[in-house]
Amino acid sequence: MRIVVCVKQTVAGEINPFDACAYEAALQIPGAEVILLSMGPEKSKDFLLNLTRLGAKEAYLLCDKAFAGADTLATAYALSLAVKKLKPNLVICGRQTVDGDTAQTGPALSVVAGLSLITNVMEIKQYEGQLTCLTRAMGEQTVDYPALITVERINHLRLPSIRSKRGEVIVWGVGDIGADVSRCGLKGSPTKVLASFQNEDGKRKCKLVDASMLDSLIAEGLQKEKQRIAPKNPEGNKLRNVWIVGEKCRAMAETISDDIRVIDKATAEVEGAAFARKFAAKIQEEKPEVVLWDSDPWSKWAAPQVAAILKTGLCADCTALETDGERLYMYRPAFSGNIIAKIACTTNPQMATVRTMAEGVSDVICAIGKGVKDAKAMVEDYALKKNWETAASRLAVDSEMFPYEKQVGMTGKTVSPPVYIAVGISGAVHHIAGMKQSGTVIAINPDKKAPIFDYADYGIVATAEEVFGS
Ligand SMILES: Cc1cc2nc3c(=O)[nH]c(=O)nc-3n(C[C@H](O)[C@H](O)[C@H](O)COP(=O)(O)OP(=O)(O)OC[C@H]3O[C@@H](n4cnc5c(N)ncnc54)[C@H](O)[C@@H]3O)c2cc1C
Incomplete structure (x- = not known):
């Protein structure tokens, strides 16, 4: 099987976390010939070269002034020409990049390159003959090859061994892939950013309250427009x-x-x-x-x-x-x-x-962080009785308190319920990214200095045990 993995270098210089999972998923398919494909600046050449040490023998970098400033459609167009040239059976993309954050490039690429599509893949179940994957929200899906899948954060990218050899990085410009420059980069992008400004939305004036007020604060939050x-x-x-x-x-x-x-x-x-x-x-x-x-x-x-x-x-x-x-x-x-x-x-x-609430989801989300480890069952029981949905921070997922589906944040899901209760969550920017559009935010944390209080309307400075223990 010939697999092209689309990878992007983040602003911080690392591999986009979802793309790391895409690469690992490809490397896990026995006998697969894995090829990396990226569109980016010249400096991404070293980034790709380092990644080849993990198993891909070749990496292609689409690098040309004409590609700069591309939105998802123009990116998908350029990538599609490279994919057509490389003729893989399968293309694997990360669900989204953490800087662009749209989850649009993969599905758009599938259309422009003429590939079948499965998104939000949690597990590749079967890859011989046809491709069957378990998805996060749309059950099990089977498609014909050639296909494209986008993957969730389903694995950890391996580390290179000391003896691993580097592969080759080939740089392609507009001419190498036969691209029409009017469809590339800023010129070929139908969406235009007109202005951007600092988002103060996420920061809130937090009022510290007593734990006994929790029920009335939730009722007040639910009264507000959903x-x-x-x-x-x-x-x-x-x-x-x-x-x-x-x-x-x-x-x-x-x-x-x-x-x-x-x-x-x-x-x-x-x-x-x-x-x-x-x-x-x-x-x-x-x-x-x-x-x-x-x-x-x-x-x-x-x-x-x-x-x-x-x-x-x-x-x-x-x-x-x-x-x-x-x-x-x-x-x-x-x-x-x-x-x-x-x-x-x-x-x-x-x-x-x-951005809207997902269908059939509770109006109150109680998100549990790593700090609640010992009181997890207590908080969950309380949430169940109140009919709240539970969610989790990444550290709570990484420490196996919850499955990945529950993770809120930059590399998890985005939620915006009328009421969001963050229990034992420190308030890292990566977590805030996934919940800042919520209605009323209530933070429960014994550490008065925890950043989560900057993003909450109400704060209860207490442990989970103090608030939810009977
Ligand atoms: C590229 C990247 C992507 C990321 N994506 C995400 C993401 O999608 N979602 C996400 O959540 N994180 C994400 N992270 C991780 C993020 O930076 C934080 O590490 C994570 O959110 C912290 O989780 P936490 O708040 O549960 O744990 P901690 O930071 O360990 O905080 C635990 C909190 O619990 C409190 N506490 C302790 N005991 C109790 C108690 N008994 N009762 C109540 N509270 C208590 C502590 O005071 C502390 O504030 C990402 C990181 C990176 C680098």
Whole structure:
């Protein structure tokens, strides 16, 4: 089996954590010929060379001025030309990069390169003949080769042995892959960042309270509007029409248009792999101005495919929408939520996924950190009685208190419930990235100096045992 693994070097110079899992997954397939593929600056050459010590004999770096400033569609286009040249049976990508944070490149690449697709892979179950994978939220899926999968944080990348040899890094420019420069880099990117500013959203004024107030604070949080929808357009201009895939984005859609058409998501889901092409054809025929999707795994699987078929821009995880009556302006957190970017889409239809709560999920999430290790059963029992959903920090997952599916944060899932209770969580930026859009945040931690209190509305300075013990 010939496998291309897409890897990106993060701003910090390391391999993107999800891509590390993609590489390890490929190396674990017996007899596989593993090839690394990256698009990046010249300095990524050394990064790739080091990675070849783990098993890939060849690495390809797409490096050319024309590739700079690419959004997910332009990235997928350049990568697709390299993939077509390398002719693998399988392409493995990480679920998303931790800096771009969109989870769009993999699905878009599958469309442009003509590969079947499985996203959010937790386990490769079978790879002979056909490919069967267990996914995080869409059960077990089987597809034909050639295929592309995106993987979750499912393993740990091996370390090189002392005797391991380096492979070869081949640099390809625009000419080597026969790319049309008008579809590459900034020029070929239909989404444009218009402005970016510091996101103060995550930081909150924390009021320290007594543990006895917990129930009333939760009740107060639930009273507040469930979906926090930011700026409605000040002049009252609205777009002609907006399509929404599923009811969840209605409230956001109503801020930008009075004419909203709902595409039935249950029917769409049943259509499976055929959905993207069918829906893209419908959009081409009826030409809605805007199409909005929610941010669940199915939408993240479908929306980038539809955008890639239509060669239109897709903005991920928008927290607010605005319009001047003609264009849509989308706001989204970037770089772990420290920056808010204002983005416009220069093509039609303008598309975005918007942050919403997942279907059927509790209104209260009780997230448990490593600090609760000894009181885990006590907090879980309490949560069960109250009908709260539980979640976890990465250290709680790494120390096997919880499965990965429960992990909230930069390398886990993003949640935005009306009420988020963080118990025994220190408040690292990586964790905050996944919960800062929540409604009321209540932190419980005996360490008064824990950063989590900077991101909470209410703080209870106490141990989990003191709050939840009877
Ligand atoms: C690239 C990268 C990606 C990452 N992605 C994520 C991610 O997606 N999600 C994530 O969560 N982290 C992520 N991390 C890890 C993150 O940086 C932190 O290490 C992690 O969030 C800390 O977990 P924690 O708060 O549970 O543990 P700790 O930092 O160990 O904090 C435990 C807390 O528990 C408190 N405590 C102790 N005893 C008790 C008690 N009895 N009752 C109540 N509280 C108590 C302590 O005061 C402490 O504040 C990532 C890191 C990197 C480098």
